[in-house]
Amino acid sequence: MGNEESVFFSRLLTEMTLSFHIIYATIGVGIPLMIMIAQWVGIKKNDEHYILLARRWARGFVITVAVGVVTGTAIGMQLSLLWPNFMELAGNIIALPLFMETFAFFFEAIFLGIYLYTWDRFENQKKHLLLLIPVAVGASFSAVFITIVNAFMNAPQGFDLVDGELVNISPLLAMFNPAMPTKVAHVVVTAYMTSAFVLASIAAFRLLKGSNHIYHKKALYLTMKVGLVFAIATAIIGDFSGKYLAEYQPEKLAAAEWHFETEGNAPLVLYGVLDDGEVKYAIKIPFALSILAHADPTAEVLGLEEFPEDEIPPLYIHYLFDLMVTIGMSMVTLSALYWLGKRLKWAFVDSKLFRWLIVLGGPASIIAIEAGWWFAEVGRQPWILRGLMRVEDAATTSGDVDIMLYLFAGLYIVLGIGSIVVLTRMFKKNPVEQELKDRHAEKGGDIL
Amino acid sequence: MTLEIIGITVLWTFLFGYLIVASIDFGAGFFNAYSLLTGRQRILTNIIQRYLSPVWEVTNVFFVFFFVGIIGFFPKTAFYYGTTLLVPASIALILLAIRGSYYAFETYGSRGHKGYSFMYGIAGLFIPAALSTVLTISEGGFINVVNDAPSLDYDALFSSPLTWAIVVLSLSSVLYISAVFLTWYANTSGDREATNLMRKYALIWAFPTIITAIGIMVELSSHNPEHYNNMLDIWWAFGISFLLFIGTVWLLFKKKNYGMAFWMLGGQFLIAFFAYGFAHLPYLLYPYLTIYDSFTNEAMAIALIVAFIAGLALLIPSLYLLLRLFLFNKDYVRGNKDNHA
Ligand code: HDD
Ligand code: HEM
Ligand code: HEM
Numbered sequence: 001m002g003n004e005e006s007v008f009f010s011r012l013l014t015e016m017t018l019s020f021h022i023i024y025a026t027i028g029v030g031i032p033l034m035i036m037i038a039q040w041v042g043i044k045k046n047d048e049h050y051i052l053l054a055r056r057w058a059r060g061f062v063i064t065v066a067v068g069v070v071t072g073t074a075i076g077m078q079l080s081l082l083w084p085n086f087m088e089l090a091g092n093i094i095a096l097p098l099f100m101e102t103f104a105f106f107f108e109a110i111f112l113g114i115y116l117y118t119w120d121r122f123e124n125q126k127k128h129l130l131l132l133i134p135v136a137v138g139a140s141f142s143a144v145f146i147t148i149v150n151a152f153m154n155a156p157q158g159f160d161l162v163d164g165e166l167v168n169i170s171p172l173l174a175m176f177n178p179a180m181p182t183k184v185a186h187v188v189v190t191a192y193m194t195s196a197f198v199l200a201s202i203a204a205f206r207l208l209k210g211s212n213h214i215y216h217k218k219a220l221y222l223t224m225k226v227g228l229v230f231a232i233a234t235a236i237i238g239d240f241s242g243k244y245l246a247e248y249q250p251e252k253l254a255a256a257e258w259h260f261e262t263e264g265n266a267p268l269v270l271y272g273v274l275d276d277g278e279v280k281y282a283i284k285i286p287f288a289l290s291i292l293a294h295a296d297p298t299a300e301v302l303g304l305e306e307f308p309e310d311e312i313p314p315l316y317i318h319y320l321f322d323l324m325v326t327i328g329m330s331m332v333t334l335s336a337l338y339w340l341g342k343r344l345k346w347a348f349v350d351s352k353l354f355r356w357l358i359v360l361g362g363p364a365s366i367i368a369i370e371a372g373w374w375f376a377e378v379g380r381q382p383w384i385l386r387g388l389m390r391v392e393d394a395a396t397t398s399g400d401v402d403i404m405l406y407l408f409a410g411l412y413i414v415l416g417i418g419s420i421v422v423l424t425r426m427f428k429k430n431p432v433e434q435e436l437k438d439r440h441a442e443k444g445g446d447i448l
Numbered sequence: 449m450t451l452e453i454i455g456i457t458v459l460w461t462f463l464f465g466y467l468i469v470a471s472i473d474f475g476a477g478f479f480n481a482y483s484l485l486t487g488r489q490r491i492l493t494n495i496i497q498r499y500l501s502p503v504w505e506v507t508n509v510f511f512v513f514f515f516v517g518i519i520g521f522f523p524k525t526a527f528y529y530g531t532t533l534l535v536p537a538s539i540a541l542i543l544l545a546i547r548g549s550y551y552a553f554e555t556y557g558s559r560g561h562k563g564y565s566f567m568y569g570i571a572g573l574f575i576p577a578a579l580s581t582v583l584t585i586s587e588g589g590f591i592n593v594v595n596d597a598p599s600l601d602y603d604a605l606f607s608s609p610l611t612w613a614i615v616v617l618s619l620s621s622v623l624y625i626s627a628v629f630l631t632w633y634a635n636t637s638g639d640r641e642a643t644n645l646m647r648k649y650a651l652i653w654a655f656p657t658i659i660t661a662i663g664i665m666v667e668l669s670s671h672n673p674e675h676y677n678n679m680l681d682i683w684w685a686f687g688i689s690f691l692l693f694i695g696t697v698w699l700l701f702k703k704k705n706y707g708m709a710f711w712m713l714g715g716q717f718l719i720a721f722f723a724y725g726f727a728h729l730p731y732l733l734y735p736y737l738t739i740y741d742s743f744t745n746e747a748m749a750i751a752l753i754v755a756f757i758a759g760l761a762l763l764i765p766s767l768y769l770l771l772r773l774f775l776f777n778k779d780y781v782r783g784n785k786d787n788h789a
């Protein structure tokens with residue numbers, strides 16, 4: 001296998017592992033927070049329904065954590081196996097957050113073990129809830145730290161290159177790079193948002209499939225409300241991410257927007273097709289790109305003409321960006337309508353159609369996560385470390401990457417199917433109604 | 449102590465931690481599968497699940513800590529080991545992934561099939577075998593560097609008696625460590641039958657462990673005389689380790705004080721592991737890589753050590769809490785309490 005092939009297959013394997021890991025990782029970051037909210041509401045209102053909600057989510061969470069952990073272990077090691085030259089360089093400058101991430105994992109793992117095995121062990125429920133805080137903190141911080149590493153790849157700083165030697169290394173400066181604030185905030189907030197909508201979609205599905213239990217209604221209302229808050233935060237921080245790009249990675253923004261010539265009053269291009277360098281059938285929102293990039297409708301936005309041919313990322317990232325933004329705006333609308341509808345007693349938010357839309361919201365949010373990452377990562381091409389190291393110089397020289405690719409593909413298929421089967425079986429065998437009866441807990445409060 | 453020595457000591461300590469907790473886990477899976485075959489499953493399953501369930505994720509983190517930490521402290525290892533280990537490490541990863549997730553699926557999901565428990569037990573033996581080849585490779589002689597591109601010489605690796613001796617040692621120590629621990633655990637939970645069974649396994653696996661360990665010494669004297677001579681210089685450490693081994697076996701044999709037996713076993717492995725590692729220095733990979741020429745820059749090293757100390761301050765109390773609640777808590781160990789979500 002030539003080196004070009006090694007690069008190609010290393011890319012494929014990295015893409016595959018990360019795209020799979022991110023599903024479970026996102027859920028792993030967001031669900032502990034949701035469990036915490038439900039349990040807290042349950043204790044506050046003394047409502048057994050919310051406590052049971054927390055408990056059932058916690059059970060499902062264990063399965064997703066398990067897959068998150070094993071795929072995370074795989075990607076952690078694959079970074080060194082597939083990109084040894086990159087890791088050698090990166091190890092010198094950005095190893096600190098990677099190392100701190102393992103402490104976050106440790107912290108999360110220890111308290112998760114304790115939390116899961118101490119239900120009803122304490123007189124005071126609040127003590128049990130306290131144990132969940134380190135789990136949620138640990139999970140969110142693992143996302144923070146790993147995203148810092150990724151931010152560094154987009155905006156490397158904290159060192160000088162003198163005659164090919166790294167000097168003046170500052171690990172803290174490398175961590176607090178310009179890409180870090182928006183990237184970390186956007187990743188963490190989208191994880192919360194996605195988890196809320198995934199849980200909402202399960203509740204809505206149960207309501208559609210016959211069970212009219214108040215338990216599911218409470219779950220739906222809670223998750224949609226939390227989802228709304230984080231969806232709005234996502235859109236706001238997404239806007240800041242756009243401004244970051246305009247300043248530090250203008251070629252990524254220009255490629256995402258098919259913005260070829262530098263100009264002011266730039267319109268935002270949605271969808272459409274490229275025909276010989278001509279944008280056709282697109283929806284153009286006047287001034288919107290200038291606003292997204294610089295918060296000023298007349299501001300000048302750099303176009304692709306400014307960059308050397310071989311440093312322009314693939315133009316298909318346009319669709320990824322549009323997909324992400326479309327889903328983001330739809331989810332804000334959907335959850336806002338639901339929340340308003342509940343307050344103002346509009347009947348249509350309880351209609352079948354509306355519930356089906358909520359069911360779609362969960363998978364859609366996950367698709368937005370995937371699209372967002374593909375956009376961010378492909379948009380960095382051809383660089384692995386922007387401006388410093390190209391992808392083809394970073395890959396392994398080993399000739400066996402293709403076989404590993406097939407082996408890991410098999411693994412992810414098994415894990416994906418296995419986790420879905422186990423989760424469905426787990427909840428089918430032990431329906432809420434039954435469990436509530438078992439617990440003699442008919443003292444639940446009212447919805448709303 | 450230089451920064452290099454501090455760095456490698458930290459990493460080696462965590463690798464030792466992984467060695468012990470993972471051995472218990474892997475061995476337990478194997479014994480469980482074996483007892484299925486011989487129809488004694490009921491005896492072991494309970495004990496094993498009570499211990500493993502709350503801690504399995506923690507075990508994995510020890511491993512992650514090691515391989516992330518080594519890139520941090522010694523970034524050049526990414527180049528040599530990263531390039532050459534693609535195949536063995538990927539296989540170990542896939543096995544780890546299947547085993548880890550299967551465990552969670554089975555414990556929290558639904559009871560599976562006997563065949564799975566079986567594969568689970570076997571995977572637990574293949575993983576240490578695959579991982580232990582890294583130790584063999586580090587002794588040198590298996591990596592060729594052509595045009596700046598290192599590659600692993602599989603023929604040399606698989607035909608070397610050293611490789612196989614180390615594989616056998618890793619397997620028998622996994623089973624030995626696990627059996628001694630489970631003897632103690634079963635005894636604490638007051639389960640006579642399980643205690644006796646595990647005690648028998650512990651005694652059976654004690655001897656292959658010590659014999660292959662000696663065999664590896666002999667093998668090293670010709671394969672890597674430098675490492676061998678360094679080990680001879682600190683022969684007394686291996687001597688103490690051997691005395692602790694005798695102590696463990698004697699206590700097991702006399703059916704006395706299983707807790708003490710386990711701590712002595714820990715001491716035996718701790719001393720031997722560190723003496724072996726110390727004699728290996730300064731090389732990380734003979735003859736290409738030493739801790740000095742692969743070390744990171746000073747700023748990063750200090751940052752990592754500070755982070756490490758801060759991390760430990762957080763971790764040690766938490767680990768203590770975990771052990772207090774599940775390992776040393778009589779009610780939990782005896783199965784009087786089940787508070788699973
Ligand atoms: C639920 C998922 C989700 C949703 C609804 C959105 N995003 Fe997003 N976005 C992500 C999930 C995501 C992500 C997966 O988290 C990314 C990929 C890499 C990153 O930093 O975050 C991302 C990256 C990302 C970037 C690139 C950052 C970079 O490369 O440094 C920009 C400019 C935006 N987003 C902007 C937006 C805007 C304006 C949205 C409008 C609503 C939006 N995102 C919704
Ligand atoms: C978890 C969400 C992530 C997803 C879905 C993702 C996706 C991708 C994709 C699609 C590529 C290939 C780009 C191409 O070759 O065209 C890629 C490359 C890469 N990503 Fe990410 N990425 C994620 C996060 C990260 C993070 C946090 C890091 C850093 C620690 C990282 C490190 C890399 C590396 C080293 C490459 C290979 C070099 C390259 O092709 O640019 N990724 N990723
Ligand atoms: C931004 C994208 C990522 C996020 C948000 C993320 C988050 C997480 C989370 C929350 C977990 C714990 C699993 C759980 O509790 O559910 C996890 C596991 C893991 N992740 Fe990721 N991750 C990302 C990308 C990566 C990358 C690129 C690497 C490689 C360096 C990585 C390495 C790991 C490792 C090693 C584990 C297993 C830790 C253990 O043994 O407990 N992750 N990740």
